[in-house]
Amino acid sequence: MTFLLVLAGMLLGNWSDVVALFGSLxxxxxxxxxxxxxxxxxxxxxxxxxxxxxxxxxxxxRNAGPTLAAIxxxxxxQPAVLGALAAVLLSGLAAALPIAIVLSGRRSRPAxxxxxx
Numbered sequence: 001m002t003f004l005l006v007l008a009g010m011l012l013g014n015w016s017d018v019v020a021l022f023g024s025l026x027x028x029x030x031x032x033x034x035x036x037x038x039x040x041x042x043x044x045x046x047x048x049x050x051x052x053x054x055x056x057x058x059x060x061x062r063n064a065g066p067t068l069a070a071i072x073x074x075x076x077x078q079p080a081v082l083g084a085l086a087a088v089l090l091s092g093l094a095a096a097l098p099i100a101i102v103l104s105g106r107r108s109r110p111a112x113x114x115x116x117x
Contacts, residue, residue: 006064006068007064007086007089007090007093010082010083010085010086010089011086011090013079013082014079014080014082014083014086015083016083017079017080017082017083017084017086017087018083018084018086018087018090020083021083021084021087026084026087026088027087027088027091028091029088030087030088030089030090030091030092030095031091031092031094031095032095033088033092034060034061034091034092034093034094034095034096035060035095035099037056037059037060037092038056038057038059038060038095038096038099039056040056040059041055041056041057041058041059041060042055042056042059043056053103056099057096057099057100057103060092060095060096060099061092061093061096064085064089067085068082068085071085
């Protein structure tokens with residue numbers, strides 16, 4: 001929930017910088033990076049497929065906290081840099097969500113309890 005609140009705040013505060021990135025390769029790079037992180041996280045995890053795909057999903061959605069701290073220190077919270085980060089995080093989320101939806105449909109559903117009255 002915190003990630004979504006931070007992302008929403010970044011998007012609202014830097015909307016014009018995010019829109020300026022449309023047509024650039026930055027959004028495609030974020031999308032490809034998230035899809036590749038999902039694949040690598042899934043391949044490197046051990047155990048059953050549910051655990052491996054969950055680890056892939058965690059790898060795909062990166063922790064924005066350290067990145068925001070680095071932007072604050074190195075770039076003085078410049079709106080253009082914050083907008084670029086928001087756009088890349090949003091494109092990564094756009095890559096991870098469809099993958100998670102497809103994988104959730106492939107997981108087996110638990111059987112309904114049997115009434116033994």
